[in-house]
Amino acid sequence: MKNNVIRRKIKVNNLMSEVQHNLRGLRKRNNLTQTQLGAKLSVDQATISNFETGRTVMTVAQLYEIYLIFGDDFDCPFIKYTGKENNIASIY
Incomplete structure (x- = not known):
């Protein structure tokens, strides 16, 4: 998949769509x-x-x-959290 730009973009778009949907509901x-929430993330309301x-893609840190x-x-x-400090998350 490393050379398949379209498949990677689709996976990234699916991930971000899921994150957006979950963020609003949560x-x-x-x-x-x-x-x-913006105050907790050190961003303004418009960014949230x-x-x-x-319209804005958040960073991995965010x-x-x-x-x-x-x-x-x-x-x-699309994200599995391991709960271990040295192996925080994997995206598949």
Whole structure:
């Protein structure tokens, strides 16, 4: 797959779509506004809105920070969290 750009882009788009969908739902279930979640991630409300709508792609660090904030409630079928400090996550 390393030389198949289209397949990689599809997998990345699927991952980001799932993350966007889960982020909005999880934020609402935890009664957080976009501004409150932004404060936890050190970004502004507009950035959270852009994450949720797909206009902005979050970094891997931001993705992991969201996992640290929400824990196992942040479910993404494309990411398996190992819970070990040296082997934090694998994306498949």
